[in-house]
Amino acid sequence: MRRSEFLKSSLLGAVALTTGTSAFAGSPFSEKQAGKTFNLNYAPHFGMFKDLAGDDLISQLRFMRDQGFTALEDNGMMGRPVSDQEKIGKELAKLGMTMGVFVVDKGGNSQNTLAAGKKEHVDIFLDGCKRAVEVAKRVNAKWVTVVPGDFERNLPIGVQTGNVIEALRKGAEILEPHGIVMVLEPLSDSPNLFLRNSDQTYMICKGVNSPSCKLLYDIYHMQKNEGHIIHNMNQTWDEIAYIQIGDNPGRKEPTTGEINYKNVFKHIYEKGYRGVMGMEHGNAGKGKAGELAVIKAYREVDNFMQA
Numbered sequence: 001m002r003r004s005e006f007l008k009s010s011l012l013g014a015v016a017l018t019t020g021t022s023a024f025a026g027s028p029f030s031e032k033q034a035g036k037t038f039n040l041n042y043a044p045h046f047g048m049f050k051d052l053a054g055d056d057l058i059s060q061l062r063f064m065r066d067q068g069f070t071a072l073e074d075n076g077m078m079g080r081p082v083s084d085q086e087k088i089g090k091e092l093a094k095l096g097m098t099m100g101v102f103v104v105d106k107g108g109n110s111q112n113t114l115a116a117g118k119k120e121h122v123d124i125f126l127d128g129c130k131r132a133v134e135v136a137k138r139v140n141a142k143w144v145t146v147v148p149g150d151f152e153r154n155l156p157i158g159v160q161t162g163n164v165i166e167a168l169r170k171g172a173e174i175l176e177p178h179g180i181v182m183v184l185e186p187l188s189d190s191p192n193l194f195l196r197n198s199d200q201t202y203m204i205c206k207g208v209n210s211p212s213c214k215l216l217y218d219i220y221h222m223q224k225n226e227g228h229i230i231h232n233m234n235q236t237w238d239e240i241a242y243i244q245i246g247d248n249p250g251r252k253e254p255t256t257g258e259i260n261y262k263n264v265f266k267h268i269y270e271k272g273y274r275g276v277m278g279m280e281h282g283n284a285g286k287g288k289a290g291e292l293a294v295i296k297a298y299r300e301v302d303n304f305m306q307a
Helices: 003-019 057-066 082-095 119-139 157-178 198-208 219-225 229-239 261-270 287-301
Strands: 041-043 143-146 181-184 213-218 240-244 276-278
Touching: 057 082, 082 119, 119 143, 119 157, 143 157, 157 181, 157 198, 157 213, 181 198, 181 240, 198 213, 198 229, 213 219, 213 229, 219 229, 219 240, 229 240, 229 261, 261 287
Parallel strands: 041 276, 143 181, 181 213, 213 240, 240 276
Antiparallel strands: none
8 A cells, every 4th residue: 555545544544533423424525535635735834733643744744745735834944953954845845845934033023123223133134034045945945934023112103114124125135036035924913013914014015126025914813903804815915925824713724713714715716826825823623633623624615616
């Protein structure tokens, strides 16, 4: 039996055991679909399927591919040993998988704010961009996430915005020769964060005016901060280079919250987007059953061609 067939058989058996019913009976997640490539390029992260695949990162990658996932996302890639980065890059190439985003190391999301216009903060950011280029080469990454940091509340908002644009232009000068795109992520984690909305990010991307500075549209964060997901994606579409997923409330897999992901994914597909869709969320359930539920949820919402 080939490895992919063994994994598929094991997966079906595991579901039967955890559900106490015939595997996938009456579900969009059917035996026929198990292992089939999805319509969109969903990217799990390491640890999402560790109970099913084991702790080894390469084994997890192979499991992801065997289940039909064609990309990987790893926010902490810059913190991994070079040897691990190289192994991951080689395995991604072997499996025909795309590397999604990793986060540019400039300190935490709120740290070293570019809005302040302080040289020391900008220097930390630019050093992170330079190091990100080397990491990107090892894993064949095209996109890197940038969060500008907190508001500098003693400065007018226009001055803060100008400071952010100026710093990002310098970052783009480092990344652009290598074909790397920094994707700016507006977040909902704290009201202190400078970058909060898609239209604000759109304006900054226009100001930077570089193919290496685009918008990361995280559906979870934008549902919390602004709602009107499809409308706001349309408004900012020409600057969107990367999309992330998470249902609200809870930031878990689709079908666990209020977002109609089947309709959202259908819209994204019909708009022609074929880039990476980062699965930047947790699992609603624990253990193997919780991991199987994630795969089942994606089979359900990815079944939009008939919707």
